[in-house]
Amino acid sequence: MKIEDPESISKSPDGKAPRDQPAWREQFPIDWPTDDFRSRRDFTKLLGLTSLAFVVGQLWIALLALRRRDREPRSLPPREIASVGELPVGGSKVFDYPRAGAKCVLTRVTEVKFVAYGQKCTHLSCPVIPRPERNRLQCPCHEGAFDLATGEPVAGPPRRPLPRLRLEVRGDRVYALGVEEGVL
Amino acid sequence: MNLPPFARSQRLTIVAGILCFVLVLVVLQLWLLTATMESFLGGSDAIIVPAALASIGCFGLNFGLLHFFLRKLDR
Numbered sequence: 001m002k003i004e005d006p007e008s009i010s011k012s013p014d015g016k017a018p019r020d021q022p023a024w025r026e027q028f029p030i031d032w033p034t035d036d037f038r039s040r041r042d043f044t045k046l047l048g049l050t051s052l053a054f055v056v057g058q059l060w061i062a063l064l065a066l067r068r069r070d071r072e073p074r075s076l077p078p079r080e081i082a083s084v085g086e087l088p089v090g091g092s093k094v095f096d097y098p099r100a101g102a103k104c105v106l107t108r109v110t111e112v113k114f115v116a117y118g119q120k121c122t123h124l125s126c127p128v129i130p131r132p133e134r135n136r137l138q139c140p141c142h143e144g145a146f147d148l149a150t151g152e153p154v155a156g157p158p159r160r161p162l163p164r165l166r167l168e169v170r171g172d173r174v175y176a177l178g179v180e181e182g183v184l
Numbered sequence: 185m186n187l188p189p190f191a192r193s194q195r196l197t198i199v200a201g202i203l204c205f206v207l208v209l210v211v212l213q214l215w216l217l218t219a220t221m222e223s224f225l226g227g228s229d230a231i232i233v234p235a236a237l238a239s240i241g242c243f244g245l246n247f248g249l250l251h252f253f254l255r256k257l258d259r
Contacts, residue, residue: 044203051246054213058236160226
């Protein structure tokens with residue numbers, strides 16, 4: 001008498017005897033262990049392709065960073081953006097820097113202290129509005145807020161600080177000297 | 185290395201193990217990609233190269249598992 005290898009017997013997923021299986025399963029038999037093996041193996045291969053796609057994504061970001069580095073000059077020439085007398089304490093002015101269309105906002109915090117940031121909110125790029133009385137820059141779109149002294153996010157959805165400009169006061173003129181951190 | 189052919193139940197267990205390992209690595213790669221994108225959009229380039237190297241390392245492990253073990257299991 002021939003003894004059948006139990007490994008080669010096709011088993012149904014519910015483990016019941018063949019006579020207890022529905023009719024359609026008898027008519028369309030499937031080798032479940034092999035089917036399980038193949039579906040898991042194919043899914044693992046799909047994950048391998050996904051892994052490759054993530055590597056391509058990382059390399060794409062690296063390429064974008066290289067292009068950005070080539071495009072943006074590291075140090076910008078000083079540019080006059082306002083006069084000291086033009087702004088009262090608590091006053092602010094919007095200006096383009098370092099190129100037309102890149103909006104920045106200058107705020108006079110005290111008699112001698114000025115701060116300037118890129119005006120695009122780091123959440124979804126709405127223009128931020130200085131609120132010196134609350135020591136904040138407010139984004140009206142989603143109620144995001146940034147600290148006026150540092151540009152760090154303090155409330156709402158933004159998680160990254162605003163890009164901050166390097167400033168210098170020469171005589172009665174305020175000059176922008178470049179970007180401390182971030183991209184305008 | 186010449187291993188004896190695996191039984192069907194063994195192959196299923198092995199492929200499930202490989203699947204779990206590859207899944208963890210892919211999730212790690214997804215996290216690396218989102219963190220790198222977040223950093224890039226924030227204007228910082230410092231983590232781009234280390235993250236890319238880590239991601240390539242994860243892919244190398246995945247490729248090794250798929251290439252050597254699955255080929256052996258398929259025989």
